[in-house]
Amino acid sequence: xxxxxxxxxxxxxxxxxxxxxxxxxxxxxxxxxxxxxxxxxxxxxxxxxxxxxxxxxxxxxxxxxxxxxxxxxxxxxxxxxxxxxxxxxxxxxxxxxxxxxxxxxxxxxxxxxxxxxxxxxxxxxxxxxxxxxxxxxxxxxxxxx
Numbered sequence: 001x002x003x004x005x006x007x008x009x010x011x012x013x014x015x016x017x018x019x020x021x022x023x024x025x026x027x028x029x030x031x032x033x034x035x036x037x038x039x040x041x042x043x044x045x046x047x048x049x050x051x052x053x054x055x056x057x058x059x060x061x062x063x064x065x066x067x068x069x070x071x072x073x074x075x076x077x078x079x080x081x082x083x084x085x086x087x088x089x090x091x092x093x094x095x096x097x098x099x100x101x102x103x104x105x106x107x108x109x110x111x112x113x114x115x116x117x118x119x120x121x122x123x124x125x126x127x128x129x130x131x132x133x134x135x136x137x138x139x140x141x142x143x144x145x
Contacts, residue, residue: 004115011108014039018117019046021097024135026122027070029053029102034063037110041066043119046099048076063115069122072098073135 007014029043036059043053055068076098102117 002116004113007106007110007112009108009111011106014104014106014112015114015117016103017101018103019099019101020119022072022100022119023097024073024075027072027100028120028122029068029070030065030116030118030120031068031102031104032063032065032115032117033057033060033104033113034115035060035106035110035112037112038107039110039112040105041068042103042105043068043070043072044101044103045072045074045076046101048074048098050074050076052100059110063113070100070119072100 005015027043029041031041033039033041035057038059039057041055041057042051044050045052052072053068053070055066057066100119102119104112104114106112
């Protein structure tokens with residue numbers, strides 16, 4: 001294992017700012033961790049400032065990998081600063097895709113170690129294939145208008 005973080009024993013995020021830029025879709029977050037007490041594995045859409053998924057883990061029996069399904073189908077628009085003033089600046093459009101972030105939260109008082117985090121496309125099912133086709137059709141329609 002390459003990196004790992006350990007909790008301080010206080011309430012708060014043990015790990016955060018683990019981000020991927022991905023197109024809207026269905027994903028699976030995997031976190032390898034150990035915890036002597038309750039923790040939450042969360043996935044946020046930072047572009048839309050929205051909690052997408054949360055899984056509560058009471059504790060682990062040693063190191064284990066926790067998997068969380070993530071529905072990130074909403075396509076939020078990144079915002080740039082706008083305002084009035086004596087100067088004007090033209091900024092390039094933000095990169096496409098959603099900023100998806102995985103976080104591990106502890107209520108404090110326990111030892112939590114996070115060893116790795118991964119965000120992968122969800123395994124294909126007939127439902128996700130249908131949803132991806134709808135998203136592609138919507139995207140093509142939006143580009144044409």
